[in-house]
Amino acid sequence: MEVMKVQQMSHHVVFILLAATVRSQVNPEMCRYPLGMTGGQIQDEDISASSQWSESTAARFGRLDLDNGDGDGAWCPDIMSEPDGLKEYLQVDLRSLYFITLVGTQGRHADGMGNEFAQRYRIKYSRDGSSWVEWQDRKGRQVIEGNRNAYDVVLKDLEPPIIARFVRFMPVTDHSMIVCMRVELYGCEWLDGLMSYSIPDGHQMIYRGLDVYFNDSVYDGASAERLTKGLGQLTDGTWGLDDFLHSHIYGMWPGYDYVGWNNKSLPKGYVEMIFEFDHVRNFTSMKVHCNNMFSRGVRMFRQATCYFRSGSDWEADPVTFRPNVDRTSQNARFVTVSLGDRTASAIKCRFHFSDLWMLFSEVAFQSGSAVYNTSLTPRKHGHPTNTLPGEDPTHKVDDSNTRILIGCLVAIIAILLVIIVIILWRQVWQKMLEKASRRLLDNELTARLAVQTQAFSSLHSSLSSESDSTTNSTYERIFPLCSDYQEPSRLIRKLPEFAQSTEHLGLSTSCRALASSGADGAPHYAEADIISLQESSDSYSITAVNMNLFAGTDSSMREFPRHKLTFKEKLGEGQFGEVHLCEAEGMQDFLDEDLSIEGNNESPLLVAVKTLREDANKNARNDFLKEIRIMSRLRDPNIVRLLAVCVDTDPLCMITEYMENGDLNQFLCMLRLKEAADEDKTEPEEKEGESMVSYSKLIGMAVQIASGMKYLSSLNFVHRDLATRNCLVGKNYTIKIADFGMSRNLYRGDYYRIQGRAVLPIRWMSWESILLGKFTMASDVWAFGVTLWEILTLCKKQPYSQLSDEQVIENTGEFFRDQGKQVYLPKPPRCPDGVYNDLMLSCWRRNAKQRPSFQEIHTQLMESLP
Structure with missing residues (x-):
C-alpha cells in the first residue's frame, strides 16, 4: 500500500512538473x-x-x-x-x-x-x-x-x-x-505573458429590432477603427453564455460578453488579430472561446491561420488549423488551436468566417519558457555569427534543445527519487514517534493530573494529529467575492473589553487580532477551525500566566486546584493538545450564581478539560489564552460555559461544562436504536402509541440550538463547525453548543482532508465556504439546516451519505453554477412539508443574503412546535 502511494505521488509530481511549463487561462473566481x-x-x-x-x-x-x-x-x-x-x-x-x-x-x-x-x-x-x-x-x-x-x-x-x-x-x-x-x-x-492584442473594433447587430453591441467595451488601449496596444474583454476571464443576447454581468447590454464581427463588413473574409507577448515563448496551443448559435447566423471560425514573429519580420510559414464543423449543438465552447511548438514573441492569426457572424469572448495561450537564442537562429543570408563555416545552425539549435531536455529529465528523476526517500523516511519516523508519545501519555496521564504536572495541550484550529501546521491550507488565501464580510470593528463595538490590550496577559498583540482570525474577518467560536494554523518556526515557551493578571475580568476565570481533577476518559486529541473527560471535586464552589449545574454539592462534577502541551509554540499559547478570554464572556443557557482555568503554572488548561448524556449525535443514535429494540418487543396493537422521541422533543432540541446560535450571532461570532456532534445533551433534553467534536476519532469520517493538511466538515459547509473559504453567519445558517436534518433523521445516516467526498465537493460547484443541477438533502420522514420547504431549504439558498437569520429561524421553529 505504501509503495502504491509513493508511485501515485511520483505520478502526480511528474504531472505537476510537466504542467508547470504549460500556461493556461486564468480563473478569476479562484485568482484571489x-x-x-x-x-x-x-x-x-x-x-x-x-x-x-x-x-x-x-x-x-x-x-x-x-x-x-x-x-x-x-x-x-x-x-x-x-x-x-x-x-x-x-x-x-x-x-x-x-x-x-x-x-x-x-x-x-x-x-x-x-x-x-x-x-x-x-x-x-x-x-x-x-x-x-x-x-x-x-x-x-x-x-x-x-x-x-x-x-x-x-x-x-x-x-x-x-x-x-x-x-x-x-x-x-x-x-x-x-x-x-x-x-x-x-x-x-499572469502566466499567458500577453502584453496586448490588436483587433478590429466590434460590430453592431440588429436582431428582431434589438440593438446588440459586440464592441470590446473594457479595452484599455487606443481605440479607433482598430484597437491597438491594450487588453480587454478577450482576457478578462469571463466566458460568454450560449445565448449571446444574455450576459454573465448583471445589468449590461445584449451581446456584452462577446466581441464580434460581421462577415459583410470585412471584405477579406477573415478577422486578423495580433498578439504581443512579454518575451519569446514556445507556444503549444491557443484556446478561443466561440459562440456557435447558428440559428441566429453565428458560427465558430472555419479556419485559423497563424503567423509568428520573433524579430522584426513575420515568418513565411504559418500554422493552419481547421476545427470540426458542429451543425447540431449551439453551445458556446473553447476551440483549441494547435500552434505546433512554434517560438515567437508575437502571433498574428486570421480567423475565417463560416457564417454571417463570428463571436469571441476569451483568448488564452499555452506556452512554455522558450529555449531560444536569436544568435542561433538561421538568417536569410549567411551564417549566424557564432557558428563556424560549414556548420548547420539548425542542427546546432536542435542539439542544444536535446541537451537541455535530457538535463531536465535527469533533474526530474533526481527530484522524484529524493521525494520518495523523504516520504518513506517520514512515514517510518512518524509512526515511531506516535507510538512512543501515545504510550508515554497513556501511562503517565492519571499521575500527572494528580501532581499538577499534566502535560496539557491546546485543541487548536487544525485538530488533526497528522496535519502539517507549517504549511498553509488552500483555503487560507482565498478571499470573498464581495465585501459583505464581518468587520473587526463590529466585534469591538459589541464587546468593548476586546479593545483592551493584552499587555496584562504578557502578549505582544492586541485582543482585536481575534477579529482577523477567520477567513472573512469575523472571529470564530468553534475550536474545529477548518483553516490550518500558520505557525511561527520558533517554539520557545511562554511562562505561565499568574492569576492576578486576570483580576477584574470575570469570576469564571478563577484558578482551580489541579489535584482535584480525576481523569475519566480521553474525548479526543489534536496536534497541540487533548480534551479529557474528568471529575472535578468541589467545582460548585467556583460557579457563578447564574450557572445551574446538574448534581449536588457533595458529588464530583463531570467536566471537559481542554489542555495545552508544554512544548506548544508561541502562536498556540497566545490563541489558547485568547480563547479563555472569549469563553469567559459567553453567557447563554444553550452555550457550553467556561467554569475555571488552571494557568498558574504550566501546563495551561481550561475547564468547561460537560453534559451527562454526551453529544447529541450519539444521544440520538442511542434513542433510535433503543426505539427500534422496543418496537421489536412490543405487540403490534401496542405500537400505535407515542414514539419514545416525539417530533415535539426533536424540534425542542433544534429550538435550543437556534437560540444558542442566535446569541453567538448577536456577538458577531461565527461557529464554523455546527453539527450534532458539537452539541451536548443534559437532563430533560437540555442542549448546549460546544466546539470539540472534531477532536474525537469517532467523527474523523465527518471531515475531509485537503492536500493532506486542512480538514473540512464539507457535508455541513455552505458552497461559498468550500469554494471561496468564506465564513459568515449565513454559512452557519447553512450548517444549522444540515444539523436540523440530522436531528429529524435521528442521525441515522451521514448527510449526503449517497455521495462520496469528491461528489459532495462537485455538488457545491453546482450550487455555484446555479443551473438547477444541485442536490439537496431529502426531506426526513418525520419532518412536515412546511418545515422542510420553508426552513430547511431556505437555509441552503445559493444567495447567502437570502438565507434567514438565526432570530428568524428561532421564531419559525417556536411557531412550528405542536
Whole structure:
C-alpha cells in the first residue's frame, strides 16, 4: 500500500512538473491571493509614492494590517491640494505581470490616536511602467468607495480585473485634508505573458429590432477603427453564455460578453488579430472561446491561420488549423488551436468566417519558457555569427534543445527519487514517534493530573494529529467575492473589553487580532477551525500566566486546584493538545450564581478539560489564552460555559461544562436504536402509541440550538463547525453548543482532508465556504439546516451519505453554477412539508443574503412546535 502511494505521488509530481511549463487561462473566481503587501513578499524598494507627510508615513508603511496591530503604520501623502486625487499616489511594483481581481484598503488609527483614511480613491495601472491607464468599472465609473473609518479593512472587487505590473492608488478628497492608506492587492500571476492584442473594433447587430453591441467595451488601449496596444474583454476571464443576447454581468447590454464581427463588413473574409507577448515563448496551443448559435447566423471560425514573429519580420510559414464543423449543438465552447511548438514573441492569426457572424469572448495561450537564442537562429543570408563555416545552425539549435531536455529529465528523476526517500523516511519516523508519545501519555496521564504536572495541550484550529501546521491550507488565501464580510470593528463595538490590550496577559498583540482570525474577518467560536494554523518556526515557551493578571475580568476565570481533577476518559486529541473527560471535586464552589449545574454539592462534577502541551509554540499559547478570554464572556443557557482555568503554572488548561448524556449525535443514535429494540418487543396493537422521541422533543432540541446560535450571532461570532456532534445533551433534553467534536476519532469520517493538511466538515459547509473559504453567519445558517436534518433523521445516516467526498465537493460547484443541477438533502420522514420547504431549504439558498437569520429561524421553529 505504501509503495502504491509513493508511485501515485511520483505520478502526480511528474504531472505537476510537466504542467508547470504549460500556461493556461486564468480563473478569476479562484485568482484571489494576496500578492505580498501584507505578507512582506513585496519589498520596501518596490513601494513608492508621490510624496509623504513625514518620514514615519513613507510609502513602505502602506501595507495592509490584517493582524490588527497598533494601526500606527500607513502611507500619508503631503496635504491634498487637488480634490480630483490625480496628484498624490502610492505605487506598487509587482516585478512581473499579474492578473489583479481584488484590492483592499485600510486607514491609520494608531490605536485610537489617529483617524486618517481615504473615503474614495482611484487606481491607475501600467504593464510597462511608461503607459498608464486609469481603471474604470464596466459602467465607466472611475472612483472607488473606500473606507468609512480608520481601522476596518474594505475589500473591493475590480470588475473588470486588470493585468498589470505597476499599480497606483490615488486618494480622492472633497476638500483639502490629510489622508492615510494601507493597501493590498489580490490576484495571481499572469502566466499567458500577453502584453496586448490588436483587433478590429466590434460590430453592431440588429436582431428582431434589438440593438446588440459586440464592441470590446473594457479595452484599455487606443481605440479607433482598430484597437491597438491594450487588453480587454478577450482576457478578462469571463466566458460568454450560449445565448449571446444574455450576459454573465448583471445589468449590461445584449451581446456584452462577446466581441464580434460581421462577415459583410470585412471584405477579406477573415478577422486578423495580433498578439504581443512579454518575451519569446514556445507556444503549444491557443484556446478561443466561440459562440456557435447558428440559428441566429453565428458560427465558430472555419479556419485559423497563424503567423509568428520573433524579430522584426513575420515568418513565411504559418500554422493552419481547421476545427470540426458542429451543425447540431449551439453551445458556446473553447476551440483549441494547435500552434505546433512554434517560438515567437508575437502571433498574428486570421480567423475565417463560416457564417454571417463570428463571436469571441476569451483568448488564452499555452506556452512554455522558450529555449531560444536569436544568435542561433538561421538568417536569410549567411551564417549566424557564432557558428563556424560549414556548420548547420539548425542542427546546432536542435542539439542544444536535446541537451537541455535530457538535463531536465535527469533533474526530474533526481527530484522524484529524493521525494520518495523523504516520504518513506517520514512515514517510518512518524509512526515511531506516535507510538512512543501515545504510550508515554497513556501511562503517565492519571499521575500527572494528580501532581499538577499534566502535560496539557491546546485543541487548536487544525485538530488533526497528522496535519502539517507549517504549511498553509488552500483555503487560507482565498478571499470573498464581495465585501459583505464581518468587520473587526463590529466585534469591538459589541464587546468593548476586546479593545483592551493584552499587555496584562504578557502578549505582544492586541485582543482585536481575534477579529482577523477567520477567513472573512469575523472571529470564530468553534475550536474545529477548518483553516490550518500558520505557525511561527520558533517554539520557545511562554511562562505561565499568574492569576492576578486576570483580576477584574470575570469570576469564571478563577484558578482551580489541579489535584482535584480525576481523569475519566480521553474525548479526543489534536496536534497541540487533548480534551479529557474528568471529575472535578468541589467545582460548585467556583460557579457563578447564574450557572445551574446538574448534581449536588457533595458529588464530583463531570467536566471537559481542554489542555495545552508544554512544548506548544508561541502562536498556540497566545490563541489558547485568547480563547479563555472569549469563553469567559459567553453567557447563554444553550452555550457550553467556561467554569475555571488552571494557568498558574504550566501546563495551561481550561475547564468547561460537560453534559451527562454526551453529544447529541450519539444521544440520538442511542434513542433510535433503543426505539427500534422496543418496537421489536412490543405487540403490534401496542405500537400505535407515542414514539419514545416525539417530533415535539426533536424540534425542542433544534429550538435550543437556534437560540444558542442566535446569541453567538448577536456577538458577531461565527461557529464554523455546527453539527450534532458539537452539541451536548443534559437532563430533560437540555442542549448546549460546544466546539470539540472534531477532536474525537469517532467523527474523523465527518471531515475531509485537503492536500493532506486542512480538514473540512464539507457535508455541513455552505458552497461559498468550500469554494471561496468564506465564513459568515449565513454559512452557519447553512450548517444549522444540515444539523436540523440530522436531528429529524435521528442521525441515522451521514448527510449526503449517497455521495462520496469528491461528489459532495462537485455538488457545491453546482450550487455555484446555479443551473438547477444541485442536490439537496431529502426531506426526513418525520419532518412536515412546511418545515422542510420553508426552513430547511431556505437555509441552503445559493444567495447567502437570502438565507434567514438565526432570530428568524428561532421564531419559525417556536411557531412550528405542536
